[in-house]
Amino acid sequence: MSIPKWKIKGIVDDFDECGCCGRRGLKRTVAMMPLDADGNEDGTAEDVVYYGTSCAATALSWTQSKVTQTAQAAQHEQDQADAHARRMLSIYAPVEFAPVRDMARVYCGRNQRQPDTGVKATEEVAKLLAEARATLADTTTGPARPSRIEDFRRYIVIFTSDQRILLVRRVPDDEVKREEQATAAQRRADQIRGSILVVAALDGEAARDVAYADDLTREWNTTAWQAVHA
Incomplete structure (x- = not known):
């Protein structure tokens, strides 16, 4: 063959x-x-x-049919890899230059089977970020995708009373629309006795990951967003 x-x-x-x-x-x-x-x-x-x-x-x-099916499957795999990369960057890029102790707490909190050491966390976070950036920089099937903290966008997340995510919406750039969204979101949260959180991420799915993360991860997420928009 x-x-x-x-x-x-x-x-x-x-x-x-x-x-x-x-x-x-x-x-x-x-x-x-x-x-x-x-x-x-x-x-x-x-x-x-x-x-x-x-x-x-x-x-x-x-056959052309086999080519089309194989191409669609390959593109789906690439799209999944891109989505994973955006999640890794949204979680770990904000702690890339954080104190080792904080980086270790963020990494080990998500990888509880890994040894709780700063050195290990530093190496693993660097590896994850490098892989994610390489994935989004690959131009084989299209232009490079956004991968910097500067490319993060804010998302408003509404939680139910039992801490499940009800919806995720991108925060508008326009101030008036932003205020209207915040008012509507608070009204909805009050109706279901839920809560609201605003996080920064590369896309909506990554925003879900950040929203479900621990307090320290979200704290560094906010700090990173504020630093690049100061």
Whole structure:
């Protein structure tokens, strides 16, 4: 059985021209990474080609249906990796330069099976942040995604009386809309005897993670947001 020369990495909307036949105006193209003789990825994002599904099928000796299904699965995997990266950055980036004791408390609070040592926490947090940033910087299937604390946005979170999240909404930039949202959120929280929290994160799902975190994590989250918007 011959080893494929390409690996499908995902579906791309930014490239509408097939890198094989030159056809333009495509709704989407398939991102494909070249493989070496052993079937390992042989290049970086700069070496990826973008083919239409027909040309991709020919290059892989597959059906177009298989190409589409594989590309969708690969893109879903990338989207999941991006979501995980945003959660890691939203939790740990604010404590990147915090005192070691605080960093260790934040890390070990989320990883209770890990040894409660500052050195271990420092190494693990650095590793998690590096991996998350590399994931969001990967341009194989699109432009680099936001990954800095400066890219965090504020989210208002409403909790029920038993501390379950009812909803998460991004806080508007406009002051008037922000005040209207805060008033409506407080009214809703009062109706259900719940509570409100405002956190900063890279997206809504990451905001949920921050909202459910411990007090120290949220304290550093607030401190980091205020520092970059001082």
